[in-house]
Amino acid sequence: MISTIDTVLLRIAGHELQVLLWQRPADSRAWPGAWALPGGWVSEDRDQSLEQATCRILEQKAGLKPDYIEQVATIGNRQRDPNGWSMTVLHLALIRFSASESTHQDTRWVAVDAVRDQSLPLAFDHAKLLEKALERLSTKARYSTLPLYLAETELKLPELQRIYEIVLGNPLHKRAFRERILSAGVLEDTGVRIQGRGSPATIYRYQPDCAVRLFDRMMQGAMGEAIDE
Incomplete structure (x- = not known):
């Protein structure tokens, strides 16, 4: 049985969510030259865990090291690979824009919407894998x-709110968003203020290795519930 790891690595660029794709070699046994999620096999000699294998594969294929990785699902069936029964362990990974530049010529950042509207078909069942990872991100957001x-590790709250809105696909209430984010205790006030058109904006900082915190109430998601003020 074919067994691999595939990773949905995401970033925010401008005002869109993008996914990193890797172009399969022209001599590949299946889907030659097609774009796919970066993936590969676990190395019994080098990998002590699935997460370590994921990091190694991303480093080899894209030269990138995300700040966050989590396992999403294990998918296996006879249809996903033309060469027979196959299984993959799907991971979601997130990276800051400033740390996301790949020097590998066979990699490419693509708007998630370009995959969703089939402007860019993906190899195997990777479009479905992307949807599973996006659903996980949207739900947890x-x-x-x-x-x-x-x-970025230093940011203004409106910038972070915009990231949430891109992920969730809908606007958020400003005051409710600030309350939830600040009450989570993951942002540090740097003491820096930047004057804009209105009141000075506070610059906050977070540590890239900080743990994910849970809110006491949900934010508005794609389902369209109202946010409590």
């Missing part, structure tokens, strides 16, 4: 600080 790993 409604009740946790997970999208913080898509932000």
